[in-house]
Amino acid sequence: MAILLDMRRGKEQKNKWHIYEEIGTEMSHFNLSAEIDRYAYTNALSKNSPVTKLLFALSLLLISVLSPSPVAPITVFLTSTSLILFCAKIPLRFYLRLLWYPTLIVALTCVIIALFFGYQEPLAEVNLLGLRWIIFRDGVATGFTTFFRVAGALSSQFFLVLTTPMTSILLVLRKARVPKIIVEMSLLIYRYIFVFIEVMETMRIAQELRLGYSGWLKKLRSLSMLIGNLFIRTLDQGERTFTAMSARGYDGNIRVLEDLPKPSNVALAGIIFFAVALAIIAYLTMDLRIV
């Protein structure tokens, strides 16, 4: 219970992370995970039923991964992006910040696939300084479909990630009869990830204030001290939490009031209708070729 309450203090966390941002840390990934977590609790759709959101995101994800042509993934991308921006009211800047990096990597990868892979039908021949380079039709096709498939899948993943708090996903898992030990370990790991990040940031700031990162050698020394102590500190804190919880009657079950909102039938019907329509579109456009 204490853990859950701790997790729900979205606002306090916000101020804290804000301070860290101002000091300017380089550990951007971890700030990112804290920020995503914050949006998951505070977005405009956070009060909707997690079952609905989970169902929606997973069905779109499956359709865009299974669809052989790019039409369905593009539809998925547009739908979930507009839901993220207009219904969940996630700021455009933050969404773009999340999106640009994977998109760039996937685009690069798909260009490589298009240029180097494939062997069936030559599409074009390029003369590069005397080197003959053949680009194949199936390679280009694979590159294109892969790019759009990833775009569709990523956007539906982001929809789930940005609108649904981790605790409600875990509560849904518990209702779905996932083994108790998994849910419990997940809750503990979830908590300790943030303990880890917090301990790390605190120590980093302390080191930085003492000019621990002012030179290359000092940086190396400080970093190794940081990593070594990080584990010790986190384990220590984790054990103290565990002792405190055991003293209060913790027996492996974290009992919380499951005040999850009920899924509305209209929303469920709408999702099923949309998913079926998308699946039909994916089926009809199966033989569509771009190149």
Place this chain on the structure above:
Amino acid sequence: MHIMEGFLPHPWWEIWFAVSIVVVILGVYKLKKLTERFPEAKPLLAVMGAFVFVLSALKLPSVTGSCSHPTGSGLAAVVLGPAIASVLSAIVLLFQALLLAHGGLTTLGANIFSMGIVGPFVGYGLWVASKKVRLPTSVGVFLAVALADLSTYVTTSVQLALAFPSTSFMDSFITFGSIFAVTQIPLAIGEGILAIFLFDFLVKYKGKLLSAMNVIGLRVGLQSQEDAK
């Protein structure tokens, strides 16, 4: 090595899911038994999980639809055994997909297979073997963790090459493998060195629990503990 959401085409992600789920279920069974006997091991298990999360989130981009980073699952396998390490990795990979959009839900099976199954089993195998031939503990830990990391990436290359064969499977395996190798060999060595220190620390402070859990060799655990005293 997290393969991005949607990057694996149709038959492959289902296949990896089917393979991984068997081992994870076995791991859940073992985890359940372990925590029933030793509830006090839970913080250690969870911190280990968080450690795997943090290490494998330190990623460098890579143009293979994936990325390069230390994995952390090798150390978890040495300390907790490979089956439990695979459950922890599965939970961590799910979290990374949901908290960082790092890796994906459909590619979860493939990612569990490389980071949570092949890595830990290779690492644990090497750790047991190195104890058999009486290598020093630190060398054993280093080898286990560094090679667990590398074998994870070899597996990812295999997975990518199977899904995207160019002229032949081998061709594409070499392409993906060589892209990974550039960044991964130094990262694996770094992770191995880090693991030596952490293992030392764990044996010193948690040696009793670990040898009671009977997951690390009794002799190694107790010996180092006495050394510490």
